[in-house]
Amino acid sequence: MNLQNNLWKSSLVVMSVMLLVFMLKADLLQAQCTAVDQSQLNYNGGMSARNLSQYSEWQDFIAGATGNLCKIEVGFFNAMTGTGTFKVFAGSGTSGSQLQTQTVTVSGTGNFFFSFNLSVPVVQGSVYTFQFIPIQGGGLPDPYGVQVQSPGTYAGGEMRITDPSGTTPTGYDMVFKTYVSPYTGMDENPAASPLVTIAPNPFSTETTLKSNTSFANALVIIYNIFGQEVKRITNISGSDLTLHRDNLDAGMYFIRMEESGKTIMTNKLIIAN
Numbered sequence: 001m002n003l004q005n006n007l008w009k010s011s012l013v014v015m016s017v018m019l020l021v022f023m024l025k026a027d028l029l030q031a032q033c034t035a036v037d038q039s040q041l042n043y044n045g046g047m048s049a050r051n052l053s054q055y056s057e058w059q060d061f062i063a064g065a066t067g068n069l070c071k072i073e074v075g076f077f078n079a080m081t082g083t084g085t086f087k088v089f090a091g092s093g094t095s096g097s098q099l100q101t102q103t104v105t106v107s108g109t110g111n112f113f114f115s116f117n118l119s120v121p122v123v124q125g126s127v128y129t130f131q132f133i134p135i136q137g138g139g140l141p142d143p144y145g146v147q148v149q150s151p152g153t154y155a156g157g158e159m160r161i162t163d164p165s166g167t168t169p170t171g172y173d174m175v176f177k178t179y180v181s182p183y184t185g186m187d188e189n190p191a192a193s194p195l196v197t198i199a200p201n202p203f204s205t206e207t208t209l210k211s212n213t214s215f216a217n218a219l220v221i222i223y224n225i226f227g228q229e230v231k232r233i234t235n236i237s238g239s240d241l242t243l244h245r246d247n248l249d250a251g252m253y254f255i256r257m258e259e260s261g262k263t264i265m266t267n268k269l270i271i272a273n
Contacts, residue, residue: 033070033117037063037180038156040173043111045150046077047172048143051134054164057146058131059174060092060157063122066202067182068252072130073113075147075175081107082140085133086116090250090273092127092157093167097250097273099128106140111147113177121202121252121270122180127157130176147175196257198243202270209241209257218259222269225252245271 038061049057063069069088083105090096099120106114122128134140152158152173159172195212209220218236220243223229230248233241250273257265 032181033179035065035179035181037065037069037178039177040149040152040154040175041177042149042153042173043075043147043175045148045172047146047148047170049134049146049161050163051082051136051140051142051144052163053136054162056131056133056162057159057174058094058129058162059159059176060127060129061154061176061178062156063124063126063128063178063180065122065180065182066124067122067180069118069120069122069128069178070181071118071179072116073177073179074116074130074132075111075113076106076108077111077145077147078141079109080140080144081105082144083135083138084140085135087131087133088118088120089129089131090126091129093129093160094131094162096129099250103135119252121250121272123202123204123272126272129157148172149175196265196267198255198267198269201268202272204245204272206242206244207269209243211239214239215241215259218257218264221256221258222248223254223256225254 047057049055072088083103085101086104087094087101088099090099100118102116104116108114116130120128134144148159148170150172152171154173157173159170159174161168161170197210198207199210200207215236215238220233220236220241221229222231230253231246233243248271250271253269253271255265255267255269256263
């Protein structure tokens with residue numbers, strides 16, 4: 001029983017440490033979240049968006065840089081305070097892989113931008129979609145105002161409206177800004193450890209770990225952002241390893257490599273569609 005309690009406590013400690021590391025990294029990424037990647041700032045019209053069941057609006061866009069999509073700002077107008085769901089998808093539309101979802105309280109008066117803070121890996125030239133869904137009974141007025149350009153001139157996408165009858169192209173563009181923090185490509189290896197690189201990172205199907213020395217019975221463990229182990233590879237020998245995505249969802253992970261009971265590499269691992 002004592003052994004089980006100790007193992008349980010150790011697992012909690014590991015998960016807590018990993019979560020703390022993720023939070024620190026997330027704080028750092030948000031502090032670096034200053035570079036506007038895509039924008040559509042031509043505001044010449046307003047759309048009365050409905051706060052009714054099954055109604056939402058979304059905009060697709062093309063990432064101009066590879067990195068962490070850390071924030072999206074969307075233009076609204078008129079006084080409002082209420083809750084909604086903000087989602088980001090891979091690809092054009094809402095049928096692709098859902099990369100992040102969050103419940104938010106949108107609040108402002110007049111013409112204003114509202115910021116949705118995110119942590120989503122994006123790849124230059126790939127298409128993504130953000131969607132806003134009002135929460136019924138959450139306090140948003142019906143209708144609430146969304147800033148648009150009519151007709152839309154943003155070359156990387158278009159605004160669409162979803163209602164009980166389906167999804168309708170509008171010919172408009174939402175007023176928005178996306179922010180991407182580029183990855184530095186720098187590993188976080190201890191100075192005395194072998195140099196282990198990961199490329200490509202982000203990746204979609206497979207990536208390669210390479211070392212300046214030869215592995216001997218090494219171990220690789222991959223954790224999700226909650227500190228839970230999602231993949232383990234044992235008995236690694238040689239100077240390189242091909243890491244396959246398998247069934248892992250798109251998103252951010254942490255990878256740790258051990259050899260002879262010692263950690264020789266820790267790093268971020270980004271999977272994108």
